[in-house]
Amino acid sequence: MVTAYDAAPDRLKAGPRGAKPRRRLSRRNIIVYGTLIVVSLYYLLPLYVMIVTSLKGMPEIRVGNIFAPPLEITFEPWVKAWAEACTGLNCDGLSRGFWNSVRITVPSVVISIAVASVNGYALANWRFKGADLFFTILIVGAFIPYQVMIYPIVIVLREMGVYGTLTGLVIVHTIFGMPILTLLFRNYFAGLPEELFKAARVDGAGFWTIYFKIMLPMSLPIFVVAMILQVTGIWNDFLFGVVFTRPEYYPMTVQLNNIVNSVQGVKEYNVNMAATILTGLVPLTVYFVSGRLFVRGIAAGAVKG
Amino acid sequence: MTSVSVRDLSLNFGAVTVLDKLNLDIDHGEFLVLLGSSGCGKSTLLNCIAGLLDVSDGQIFIHDRNVTWEEPKDRGIGMVFQSYALYPQMTVERNLSFGLQVAKVPQAEIDKRVKRAAEILQIQPLLKRKPSELSGGQRQRVAIGRALVRDVDVFLFDEPLSNLDAKLRSELRVEIKRLHQSLKNTMIYVTHDQIEALTLADRIAVMKSGVIQQLADPMTIYNAPENLFVAGFIGSPSMNFFRGEVEARDGRNFVRVDGVAFDVSAYPARTKLQPGQKVVLGVRPEHVKVDEPGAGDAHQAMVDIEEPMGADNLLWLTLAGQSMSVRLAGQRRYPPGSTVRLSFDMGVASIFDAASEKRL
Amino acid sequence: MTSVSVRDLSLNFGAVTVLDKLNLDIDHGEFLVLLGSSGCGKSTLLNCIAGLLDVSDGQIFIHDRNVTWEEPKDRGIGMVFQSYALYPQMTVERNLSFGLQVAKVPQAEIDKRVKRAAEILQIQPLLKRKPSELSGGQRQRVAIGRALVRDVDVFLFDEPLSNLDAKLRSELRVEIKRLHQSLKNTMIYVTHDQIEALTLADRIAVMKSGVIQQLADPMTIYNAPENLFVAGFIGSPSMNFFRGEVEARDGRNFVRVDGVAFDVSAYPARTKLQPGQKVVLGVRPEHVKVDEPGAGDAHQAMVDIEEPMGADNLLWLTLAGQSMSVRLAGQRRYPPGSTVRLSFDMGVASIFDAASEKRL
Amino acid sequence: TNATDLEVTHWWTSGGEAAAVAELAKAFDATGNKWVDGAIAGSGGTARPIMISRITGGDPMGATQFNHGRQAQELVEAGLMRDLTDLATRENWKEIVKPASLLDSCTIEGKIYCAPVNIHSWQWLWLSNAAFKQAGVPVPKNWDEFVAAAPALEKAGIVPLALGGQPWQAAGAFDVLIVAIAGKDVFENVFAKKDEEVAAGPEIAKVFKAADDARKMSKGSNVQDWNQATNLVITGKAAGQIMGDWAQGEFQLAGQKAGTDYTCLPGLGVNEVISTGGDAFYFPLLEDEEKSKAQEALASTLLKPETQVAFNLKKGSLPVRGDVDLATANDCMKKGLEILAKGNVIQGTDQLLSPDSQKQKEDLFSEFFANPSMTPEDAQKRFAEIIAAAD
Amino acid sequence: MTGRTRGSVRPNQWLRNLNAKIASIPMILTALVIFVGGTAWTVVYSFTNSKLLPRLAFVGLDQYERLWAAPRWLISIQNLAVYGFFSLVFSLVIGFVLAALMDQKIRFENTFRTIMLYPFALSFIVTGLVWQWLLNPQYGIQSIVRSLGWTSFAFDPLYNSDIVIYGILIAALWQGTGLVMCLMLAGLRGIDEDIWKAARVDGIPMWKTYVLIIIPMMRGVFITTLVIIASGIVKVYDLVVAQTSGGPGIASEVPAKYVYDYMFLAQNLGQGFAASTMMLVTVAIIIVPWAYLEFGGGRKRG
């Protein structure tokens, strides 16, 4: 095969070799990375203050420069926050509530997501009369301040006979997670090809089989998204954790609150900071681990409105 | 004996009526193609037969059993979708066996059927792969396999080949045809590709806005379209239409179009053409003869565009003030601007009443 | 005079080299089609020419100007995408005029160009609509319009018709052809549909894995494919291939395939065929004669499947242990099972070396 | 007998408080029962909905802390609380609880529903000796001297009066000012009798004048929490703070000594009167016999002299019975005890006003102290309205 | 039962999709019992003078009269309007801009994303405290800048009644924009690559492409984000408590805090319910018609 190149006039062959301009990208890069780094500083500044403070002793904190690095690094506050800080008579720090938090978070996250995903699935694929109405109510419900609902829910739980139990708390988390999660799942499932659903129906799969065997395996990203939202919300929840349960179930945030919120007495800021960071570690870990899936999941779920 | 029969089927989405009192009978072992442009209700009809949409009114019988309100899985149908609709997280094997497992078919039986389907469709080497690791053609084969293992008598295809490129399309078309010849079951096949319709169908139902325009075998549809819509819809490039008036002269009938008179005496009209009647004369591009010696009624025309297509050559010309196309076998070239003499074979032409658009 | 010329173009995505030292010259007013299977680098090449991808090495000239590092908008090109890429929330009119407004073209000029483009593409009635209110064909027309108003000399099309159905595809194909004839500008058109390639192109570049396999006019590509890949890629159904050995007998050359000997004496070989040479004989389905009286070298075969396609009839048969296809003009029917006599027209056949896969 | 678990909820969670609670628990456990601690930090706002939910939700705790006064009144009226009258009569609480108003606050329609445990007083002015030294003025002996010293302090770059941003601090400071400036009678007329004439009258106008001074002096405090404000005094950045006796703990923790490093002026050095607010325990009605018995045991334990001493020493508050000896109390605490002994006491506003009125008052004073454009006259008018509507 | 009769009778509408209906029971119950029932309950009791416990002692519109006479409530409403407006605008703008930057095929995307998202994981109680410090003129940013030599620099939003709500906004954005950014980024990733190419060939500048083409295409994402942000705004409480307790004075009060304070601190449930009823009515007036258009009203899937 003869290339046309050989036949081209010399002028072209010698033609100005376009220099590969590097500048084209670099100015843009300066803007992009510059902005991102400045913004990152804004995000990181409080974290810096928290970490620095958590490594100082109280006398140093009283001196007052919150930005100054610790003169003398001490891990005392961390130890104290985790294992020694007192809640009334119980002086075993956050560790006391840790397992309770796990005991609350795991079933609450699982059940709230399970319920919301099934709702979203039913709304997206098995639409029935009136479903839209309930969904609209649900979305409006997302705007109701939680506190207002405390008494009615106390009454409902009491009548159901689950007040003060873990079950009750799980129900509450499920209820309050429902609006946003259902929205997420509904949009996600609606974005999946409808033909898959039809194919499964022809194959004889029913409501639950389709959900478990077809939809669920395809929706892991959105489940991760929901999990991140719920883990963060439930893990950091304080109010429901104490209002709707009894002391043997009190989550870690009760300790956190106790450490941070003592009104009369000394505020140990270093312990506060350590406790906050410690408490945040679990959701943070979830973010780190599932960061990539997070973006992908929302992309699939939320893009269709 | 009818395999599938649809009686007075109506379907509306809210206020929109998509199907209105539609009737259709499909014989045992017949290959019926539903053909029509986008949005005419083909998929809707197929989904009704499959039980994926609740009908608003009417009945559906499969093997003389009224299945109007039965679940899809109980209707004895298999279905293949345009987008393959394979379960992405399952291997090909699982995709094939899923329905059977749901139906609690014994494992041995499942294996047997999967094996058979895989053999028929030649996808044995793919059984352990996931759909994402397959090419488009292979995916569609698996999708067909999924219908196959169900061991049902009625297959429903919803534009199974639309997502494939031309080459694959023609290959799979042959395979589906072969499959039908060997299985001899009933197939209802939705497409808007007329090549598929013509090559595959025993009978074609041409639909428009939810109404079946003509239901007949491919050659009848092709050669004797019942109305203007069917005539224009079938054939690529489209049939050339000339609107004109019937004129009787010297005992012969002509259709006069913009000053040009076409001799239509040879046309086998069902009812006698009335002079003065407004009609539409339709001639397929491949039924136009070019520069044929001895053709009596020849018309001069100039080539606008030439489209050589390898096996044949497509000419676009202007005649009687209208653009028309001509398809010539072979590779004889007519550069744009050259003049040709055209003659029409009235034996295979069509004439429609201009008002009712019905064949005359 | 070249309009677009590509010199030693290389492009890698990370470690993957998609294009490697590719050269291509396109003349003024030429319609060049880039044809190749999926993933061979067609879009990549087009994007490089458009300036949408930064080349790794090499130069691109448009009208003898080195534009390798210029912004797309400054290259004097217009581009049309497979997915239309219309701005969904803008009216058709805004879609057309948006780029010009941004470039601060005077309003009067904008109006003029939009009007002209709308006229050419016959989308005047659609100007006030949003893309979502258009059919696929109309959308693609608008997308072409968007390139048109830019008043550039080079148009780039990336599979503009792939998302359309067959009927629309053939209509728009004609329009693009017409557009080219009237505008006479350079067009580079990517497709993997060979019908489009054959009908539209002045020259076709057949690509495989980033390498141009053959660059020639459509008839040359169709009739004298340079290698096995090009031969198999062009034509639908595909060219029939028979792998065999050259045999000289009685002063005639034969290709012996599985016991059947094809007389290839009439083949216009470039280099003399050597007895014993392993070759591949290629015959297009439309170059096979069926039951033709007086054909010397005839072979018996049985019809497996028949695909009547309206204007012609496609037969699938088995010959020399191989499945092959035959395309017959007209409507003569051969039901499956019937036996036919085949003869090949060696004047338009192809023979390739089995090892190098090059045309002999 | 079997030890009965009794869950006790309270909001005493800081170091000193928890140590004090431990004393209660120890004493209770000694009775053969078991104290199950249910501490919730964050004062009433956080703890109260929890406690009320538990009680109304049908899963009550064994005992719960409230500020005695009117917070639990409705729970009592709803029949959810246990009547302690029998026990109180048996153990003669009427005699031993001093001042008597403490028990009055527990009494609803003649029945006693709570056991008071301590007295906290609000009426203290805490002064930084170092700050005055730096400004070159002597440490004031009373409020007027303090106000007079303000310009000098400001000149030295010292905030005269530290005041945290939380609303209850402003409202509390004002209550302290009423007693100090207008006297005990006016205080009682306004808060106990809800006399709006007095509230709108000239005496209170004087108090608002003083509050206006305080407002000016507190400009630049820029802290939220009360202990941050106390910290300003400790570090000498601010000269003084009006705060309850619990502030003492902060000075102690910072290693400061009363008299040398800091000075405390009860009743702002003007009217040496202190209020007798404090904490009390309420006992929800339980069905379980065993637990009911344990409740009685707890109530009785709370008022035992040993418990009172041990608890209040740790807590830094005053005992509810006059017959115990606090030899180890520090300087300021002793001042408080003396005043108590003299009977110069008033009831706290918690006891006198409904929480609703208290909250409105907080809103008013936090706005007043933060917003210099609000005139004392306007504020007084709104104050009078609140008093008029109070119940 | 033969097939003929089984299949030919139109089944009871209530029994069709039975499983879907059963599966939706939790949603239906939540919607009806909790959201509708709870709301109705709240509204009913807002006409009573319930104090510590809900009691059906009706007092007509007294609670509402008092509510609308309370300066604190009026300020709360104002603050919510200001905070809501800016929070919405800035969250969307910042979230979108960050997402757009992140979408430039940058390196370390995962790191940047995590940095922006981590505040979302931390509890309000302490992050409020940290921001309180940072914005404190004595030891926060102001003092740092002053110590660097710019002695007239003033930055004390939390202690200035006029701008305190913006100080709260700073922390709110710090907490919430990461999530918005993630949602937006996801939306951007869903945009057809060809649109970008078409815009480049048309010579449309980057920012114009975003504003005029991309954003209108991301309607769905914006709606999801809007619901999430807006529901957070209406409910904003913890952050204010942690940072300013509503101060200075009552300058940074918000409605949810009013509700909470009056319900639990003031023990005046009736007042709290009246306030929350007003909030709900406002929300409902805005949301219901929109939500029904968006999610109901016969639109096809999605």
Ligand SMILES: Nc1ncnc2c1ncn2[C@@H]1O[C@H](COP(=O)(O)OP(=O)(O)OP(=O)(O)O)[C@@H](O)[C@H]1O
């Ligand atoms: N769920 C629905 N709600 C409202 N209208 C619908 C719905 N599904 C389909 N339609 C309408 O019904 C008509 C028929 O749709 P259908 O899908 O059957 O067309 P089709 O012939 O299969 O077209 P295509 O070739 O594009 O698949 C269309 O006009 C479509 O807009």
Ligand SMILES: Nc1ncnc2c1ncn2[C@@H]1O[C@H](COP(=O)(O)OP(=O)(O)OP(=O)(O)O)[C@@H](O)[C@H]1O
């Ligand atoms: N951004 C990218 N990163 C890495 N590889 C890429 C990228 N874009 C394309 N490729 C690879 O480059 C090769 C050529 O891609 P290109 O899109 O040019 O193919 P094409 O010929 O246009 O195919 P099609 O007909 O499917 O459009 C493919 O193998 C593809 O996987």
Ligand SMILES: [Mg+2]
């Ligand atoms: Mg369809």
Ligand SMILES: [Mg+2]
């Ligand atoms: Mg491509």
